[in-house]
Amino acid sequence: MGVEGLQVFIKKRYNLYKPLPNNFHTDHIYIDVNNYLHKTITKKPNIQNVEINALKRLKHFLNEIIYSTKIRHTIFFSVDGPGPRSKMTTQRERRLKNLNLHKLLYYINKNRDEETGENDINLLKHDYDYLEGLELNVGFSTLNFTPGTSFMGLLKSFFIYYTKNKLSFAKNVFISAADRMGEGEWKIFQHINNSNYNLNDIITIASNDSDMILFCLLSKYNNIQILNKESNQVLYVNQLREAIYKESGINDRQAIIDFVLLSFLMGTDHLPKVSSFKMQNGWNEYCKLKKPLYNQETKLFNYENLSQVI
Known part of the structure; x- marks a missing residue:
């Protein structure tokens, strides 16, 4: 967000x-994984093996980023872990705001029927008929991207496999999975700030999250660039600093x-x-x-x- x-x-x-230039290169690249996770879910209902398909699509996104960039030293994958209490409040409000109300009412009414054994569903017939025309992907939800779910455990295993089999060329690869506290962008900059990089090293952040711009502006490093692979654009943070000064x-x-x-x-x-x-x-x-x-x-x-x- x-x-x-x-x-x-x-x-x-x-x-x-x-x-994005053809000869795009960097010393270190940090990938905000949750940005790409939400793009892996298709809107087709009842899709088979939805978790495996999500990981396949994620692999495709990662390949596009990594193989189009010449990386000299570090690759860092960051997944959202348990966040602070302040985010829980705003996240709850956002989810309620964006909630599919029809879907919620459908399941409330359906569960009520099952619990009470009520056979006369004519009173609810209009609601059910209306909902039959909607696409309700009941098999998988983006709530599975919440830390602690079985999918996030599967995601960690995927990154271990992906690192061993696809990234042998990289000097250093780090995986900060959902079982480690902190949001993805926070963990990225915790690692950057604790690293002893040369101040002029090129650091690339692959993310569409605007929070990243603010983190980058405050960083001590001179050459940070934010990669938006979806639009194939790059924001050179030092140019933004100079524009703000001017x-x-x-x-x-x-x-x-x-x-x-x-x-x-x-x-x-x-x-x-x-x-x-x-x-x-x-x-x-x-x-x-x-x-x-x-x-x-x-x-x-x-x-x-x-x-x-x-």
């Missing part, structure tokens, strides 16, 4: 997404920190959106104000400056 609207804002404001007129890390802070106000997987806040308006006001919103030394917000921006 990430920050809703952030990628659109960056594309319109700075136009920095570039076509527009804000603040040529240091403070501008990056304040940009990230304002982005969070749009709402994240952990924090609700600040009502009526728009990034475009907030950033315009910040560039006029040219005063810090967050004090890096005291770890405190400047509420007076923040109130002028939002």
Whole structure:
């Protein structure tokens, strides 16, 4: 999910997404697996061996990324593990918002009939007839991508096999599966921050999650690029940093920190959106104000400056 609207804002404001070059190369590549898992599920109902087919499609996505990139050192696969409590709240709200209400009512009514032994289903006949025309994939749900399910155990075994049999050329391969705490993007940057890479090493993040942009902006490394394989585009994070410095007129890390802070106000997987806040308006006001919103030394917000921006 990430920050809703952030990628659109960056594309319109700075136009920095570039076509994927033919000679695309990197020292280290980090793959946010959950981004691709959700694309592996077909909408065809009653499909046989749905779990195996999902893994086959995932393998296809991974091959497209890895074999189109010249990787010098590291491959890191990151799968969402148990997340923090703050995400559970926003995730529950999102799932209820996107819930297929007809499907839920169908199963509630069906279970009620079975439990009570009620034979007269004429009262519910209209509901059942209506639902028979809908595509209800009852065999597999994206809820299987939740840590602790049998599918996530199967996924870990798949990555072990895939690494041993397909990635013998790689110097270092890491698998952070769903049995390790933390969201995929958090585990990626925990590993990057704890690694002793050269500051000028090229680091590629394969993900469509806008959270990644904010993590990359805050990173100490100079050459981070975000690969969107679906659109075959690359965002070079250092170019985005330079654009933020230039527009804000603040040529240091403070501008990056304040940009990230304002982005969070749009709402994240952990924090609700600040009502009526728009990034475009907030950033315009910040560039006029040219005063810090967050004090890096005291770890405190400047509420007076923040109130002028939002």
